[in-house]
Amino acid sequence: MASDSIIDWSKLTWIDPPTMGRQDLRDVKKSIDGSFREFTRANGEWIEAIFDPLQSFLVWFEKVMIATPWPLFLIIVAGLAYYGSRSWKLALATVASFLFIGWLDMWEDTMATVAMVSVSTMLCIAFGIPLGVWMSRSDRVQSIVVPILDVMQTIPSFVYLIPVVMLLGIGKAPALIAVMIYAIPPIVRLTNLGIRLVDKDTLEAADAFGASKRERLWGVQIPLALPNIFAGVNQTIMMALAMVVIAAMIGAGGLGTPVLRAVNNQYLALGMFNGLAIVAIAIIFDRVSQAYGKRLQKHREGGHGV
């Protein structure tokens, strides 16, 4: 009897839980690997072709940034920081950080990282906000997307690096995708949340005056959800920066590459410098985007009274 049962009862103990058997397990893994490899071989080319323009754009963007004379770059960055935060202090701190980065000869790597983070954030916004809007309109969509986002945020990044590399190889495009998988959930979640939190009375007023769905979305829902959406953008930027080192493992380049080299060779100073450069960029991005988000809010909430 024991031989034709799935579980071999005679070998069952209370110490080890029942397993499916070494042979079966290997077959399952092999067939998954095999079929994915097959899929890659059959579809890899056109999937890669889709991401080609993305890769070219990223490379071009990076080259433009590196080719820009450093004083011009600093003026642009300081201008953006001031536009976002309306704070001279922050703009000056930004310039100082970049000068320090240049002084320590990390300029090119920094440009690569900033380009990577900027492009991935833009893509996350471009895909994340519409997805969040869609989720906010349908409970069913929300109930499907939320668990997927949960998985995307909790699954160890190394795990999805494997299929991405199998499919697209090593390079900037797969790195970009890996960063996006990690960084897109907050913007989707907070767009959804922001729109769902819009005051029902205000929406009812829009309906009562005959607003169409588009007028409701662009005139009421998005503007009122903007503080939340902006918190999402901020989180997305931070998470994209957190992925810089991991993305470097599959060819993202930038500040992550020297960090990896430092880990392998126990170069303490190299690791510290590049790590601190990432921190500096993160703090600048965070403060500027938060100040910008707050400014949007202040404008709307008025002053005293009710």
Place this chain on the structure above:
Amino acid sequence: MSEPKVQIKNLYKIFGRRPADMVQHIENGMSKPELLDAHGHVLGLNNNNLDIPARGIQVIMGLSGSGKSTLIRHINRLIEPTAGQMIVDGEDVLQMSEATLRDFRRFKASMVFQKFALMPHHTVIENVRYGVDIQGVAAPEAADRAQYWLERVGLKGFEQHYPAQLSGGMQQRVGLARALATDAEILLMDEAFSALDPLIRTDMQNVLLDLQEELHKTIIFITHDLDEALRIGDNIAILRDGKMVQSGNPQDIVLHPADDYVTDFIQDINRARVLQVGTAMTPAKKPCDGPKIPHDTIIEQALQTCVDSHVETATVTKDGKTVGSITMDQMVRAIARPEAVSADDANYR
């Protein structure tokens, strides 16, 4: 009376999972608590019928939970009914397509809300423009219209403020201007003044009455405050548990309450301020001595006239012709509470 502007016909609203199946139970006489116990559905509106004449103020009043806010939201279909008809100018709003309904809301009926429901991210002037912009009116004209109505409600100089910077009363003026700016013939006001303190409320009632004297819109006004209802209403309908228990003009309701519920309602009102001399006079053709008082003068004012001119009797006129006479004694009796008697009756029972 000419054709009513708005006709509510056999309107039912039941909240729950299978509302349509519940209408039969209600038609068979099941009550609101019974329906909730037996089937887990909540009765919102129970067979409402009401003809609302054009160019007047129709008040719908009831306590909280009576279904009045649900009812007004059926007129522009912010809430879908379970059964019934809502006929405005001969057309059933409840049968309209999405596009027709949108036009109905844009051009025919505008709304003022209890909690103002202004757009917090827009300035005052942008809020007033909201409905006009949605109508697709060209920008310069929309700006002119918004400016005009903003000034009419007395908010000149606040154009660039945000709603959060204004007091409740001022915010509701914005709400009123927003609704008036669309030029809709029908104005739906859902407890529009209930969130305001008493002084501001009286103030806003005056603003509304002044505007109405000139605009003659069909106003449907929801309130839980009987004094407010009597003050501004040309007609009053009283809702209780989703059922309309009485509908008529203020005099009617005060003089002939339909049941104990309405009687309770009108117990604490100032009768002198509601009842008109025409309801308490003795009909007569010949004028007596004393001042002439139009028949629709409220008793409070008529008493003052008599006291001022030191007379006991006054002549009641209608369109300048004598229709009767009234004594101070009659007036005082009219404003005495009839409940004193019924309270005694209750003691004997």
